[in-house]
Amino acid sequence: MLYEFLAASGVLALLTMVPGPDMAVVTRRAVAAGRGDGLRTVAGITTGLLVWGVLSVAGLAAVLAASATAYTVVRLAGAAYLVVLGVQALLAARRGRRTEGTAEPLAVPPPAGHPWRTGLVSNVLNPKIAVFYTGLLPTLAPRGLSPHTGMALLVLVHAVLTVVWLGGYVLLLSRARAFFARAAVRRGMERITGVVLIGFGLKVATAQ
Template identity: 30%
Template sequence: MFDLTTLSTFVVIVIGLFLVPGPAVLLVVTRTAQGGRKAGVMAGLGIATGDLIHTLCAAVGLSAILMTSAVAFNFVKFAGAAYLIYLGIRAILEKPADPEMPKVAPVSAFRSYGQAIMVEILNPKTALFFLAFLPQFVNPELGPTIPQFLAFGLIFVLLSAVYTTLIAMSVGVLGRLIKRISWIGRWSGKFVGAIYIGLGLKVAFQSR
């Protein structure tokens, strides 16, 4: 369904994106601090569930476009590549965010899970990210696109769930580490930006 090189590249890029603290990490850390490890783990699973829903929407929607026209699908890929390059440039130019965690009221593990799902589903930036990110690894020449979308999406969700669980289980150590290593905040945006731009340029050069 897809070659080993594409799969390994996808996994490496996803892990690279996860290693840079972002909104998902802040949410998990906050929920863990307010409700304990169980609440943090459930928040991470909620984020993964929201990502799974975005994956299903992207798979059905973009595959429908491909069935209509291969040209239209290529247009979506290039539009996605342009969006990723835009995200990369913005991430590089953006000033480091304040590392302070938002103050939130304590919540139960179940409520933490539900809230995390809603936050992820209703985030338009997340929807755009999946629409732009997943097509870069889907190759219609290798077979039906829906299974490819679902496979990459499930891998992303699985890695996300494992990563956020590890974050929740080690939130105390992680917080102390981030405070000591100040360069993480200064360079995280540039690291993510380079990944986004690289993905966008990958499509442009492959088409020539």
Template identity: 40%
Template sequence: MASAKPLTVVKILGAVYLVWLGITTWRSVRSGAATPTGRRYWRVPWAGLGGFGQGIWSNVLNPKAASVYLTLVPQFLVPQDAIALQIAVLAAVHACVVLPWLLLLTSVVAAARTTFETPCFRNGITRLTGAVLVVLGLRTAMA
């Protein structure tokens, strides 16, 4: 009971902040702030290598990939046969299974990117985000 009033104050302040963020976001479309302004963003060091180089480095530096191979591959190896050949066959099968999936995924992402970069879509998403923030702020204030 003692913390009810401070909690209410924090809730109201949070609601006001959400409404302010929503209105500011909504109005940013009119001022042109929602469109790309040529700002420089942080990039990973290997971003200049192109898509293939980025894919290689993201796989090499991904500890999950190494852990999957170290735990999963030994289950499929037969100690009596040549281990290197078995690992090569498993790697080839893995590449044959993953390659079509990654090509499909890349095509979908590339098509979506062209849609996401249109000013109409960006403005619509910005306005939707602003409206959602206002609604969440009002809902928080009424709760």
């Protein structure tokens, strides 16, 4: 059972470390608004994972995974949200450029919306988590445990890995705060994360 648990944890670690919309959202919040906002965004993302975990253990997420219509609705809603975040980033960079030469120390305004809610919504509207939790996660659960217990354990492991990985990433970004505080750098990061978020949104919208 220990070997199966370690193998499952390894798969979850790889899933966590692969760059995706979560990292793009965290990058924007941490760079534009600081470590506190970045960590609160990570907390929102982790809460979203736990929501999907509860739904998966309860069997409700399987309905979404099995229904093409439900999956499409959530997928398009999630894609639209990512595109909106991306457009907001591009507009923020544009507004920041217009304030050049003013007395403001930072020319790019902070992102709109509460960071925790931003992380939560971006993750809850990611139907691929539901598909992963209902399709692959049950096969990774240690056989020595009941299905529900095994699933719950792996969901908690995934949540912990997410906090450690994305939280560490935020702390790394905060160490370079002075660099990212430069208006030109922040505008550039807003443009990059804006394009990346829109790209992820289009990718999610066209995924089958």
